[in-house]
Amino acid sequence: MMTRNEAADFLRGADHILILSHQYPDGDTLGSATALCRGLQKMGKHAMIRCSDSIVPKYQYLFSGVKEEEFTPESIVAVDIADLQLIGEPNRSLYGDKIDLCIDHHPSNSDYAKRTCLDAKSAATCEIIFDLLNLLGVEIDSVIADSLYTGITTDTGCFKYINVTPATYRIAADLVEKGADGHRINRVMFDTKSRARIGMERCVMDTIRYFYDNRVAVIKITNEMIKSTGATEGDIEGLASIPRAIEGVMIGVTIREKSDGGYKISLRAQPPQNASEICAVFGGGGHAGAAGCTFNTSMEEAESQMLAEIGKHL
């Protein structure tokens, strides 16, 4: 484990840096990657970003300030990637055993990199990147500020999740002062829905079922729904917050059919329930409030195993 100062020292000495984002990229991994990439480029270094999955349109503005480069990497940095598995293919096969530095905030981080700068108290990896850029003396311009703000607001559900700390608000204040357009970013991230998204919400609402005296709500996402609505990854993101939002629900369960078979379960829990502990039983991980795991069984089997485990914790 590395301190922020040590991670900044490492970056200061590095060049031709490849930055990896995790698969199914979200605002925090892309905000971290683009802010860091732009910051390193401002220092005169060569830096580029690679992600195993394509970037959904709503995140493409994050790349507007990043110079596209192509080179043979000398140093590889993973941002917001808790485990090798989450790098996705092809990047995992290409770079999985060569990660020089991992910058992350997931308590479940599996320490797979040569160096790890982990701060599980940070609400978003972007908070750590903010500190690193300051340590590196990079002036945070409005494009970097937009990237960092995006990671912070998406990983906190617009300052709503339990992971928000005073530091989260203070960094947001600084970013807005540097020119981050929080109003526009939050509207795009939280208040604009595609027709396909509306279609997906309608489909998953039809699947809601309640268990354990309505303390647990379960929704399902199938490949058939995704196909019929034309939903992209971006349209599916955040659907897992629907069951959690229901009055009286302590644990929200989202069962998603994977395109390559099997099921991914996302848990959202209210304290004192711990989503990470429950998912760990099935080899998964995450945070107390939000965690996930996968099943290579039928949907019914995945659901019943998960519900049985949840029952032990309620």
Added chain:
Amino acid sequence: MMTRNEAADFLRGADHILILSHQYPDGDTLGSATALCRGLQKMGKHAMIRCSDSIVPKYQYLFSGVKEEEFTPESIVAVDIADLQLIGEPNRSLYGDKIDLCIDHHPSNSDYAKRTCLDAKSAATCEIIFDLLNLLGVEIDSVIADSLYTGITTDTGCFKYINVTPATYRIAADLVEKGADGHRINRVMFDTKSRARIGMERCVMDTIRYFYDNRVAVIKITNEMIKSTGATEGDIEGLASIPRAIEGVMIGVTIREKSDGGYKISLRAQPPQNASEICAVFGGGGHAGAAGCTFNTSMEEAESQMLAEIGKHL
């Protein structure tokens, strides 16, 4: 107009203080009143709060730290009340011409009080109260912090509106440090849906139809839906924002069956479209962004008349 320092001086010299909140009280007027009342009580002063309307259950926690008092007021302070009209009855008749100090952030404030401490750059009146309590040397405890945080988050739509400034985030940081439970407050204010509300959303999503190259989306709310889901008025509030939030939609139309027959249409428009102009054609009114009108026809007739009128404006 008074500075914060002058307003603090006035409060320091006052006692037996009556604090007024505005009618249809929201998080900011109640957060301001409860934080100020508790602060003054902590200074050893007598203070009480009056509001012309009753307090809905979700705001009642704000009063938990306030000592209930009854006395003949010597000083009257209005918080977050832009105009005499908004005090509501009976308080307007009782106290309207005797307001010693108004503390407010509305640019439209009509300067009706003997003294006015107005800061239109503050996202919430609670931001001003925060500064006043600090000037008065009141230690902000977790109960006061909860009140102030509530006003700030509700008046900014959870840090989403364009009124948010760096100061908003910095005050939120301080309040969370003093013990405000932002996570719980935001969950109650923004992320808790009753099962009936979820049922209503599911029903109205099944009715979404698109017109004019998807620039107009229409949803319907029937008495049958309300009956079958057991929805209250609170569960129906805000459903009209669903069609507006759809990507590419310029005008969102919500047609609601009235319990006494006929239909109410709520329009939500993105600039340059003007909801008020369109509704005015049918004898209704409102703002450019949100307006309404009623029809004493069949639902089909109401819809087709409205769509025909909208077509002239697109």
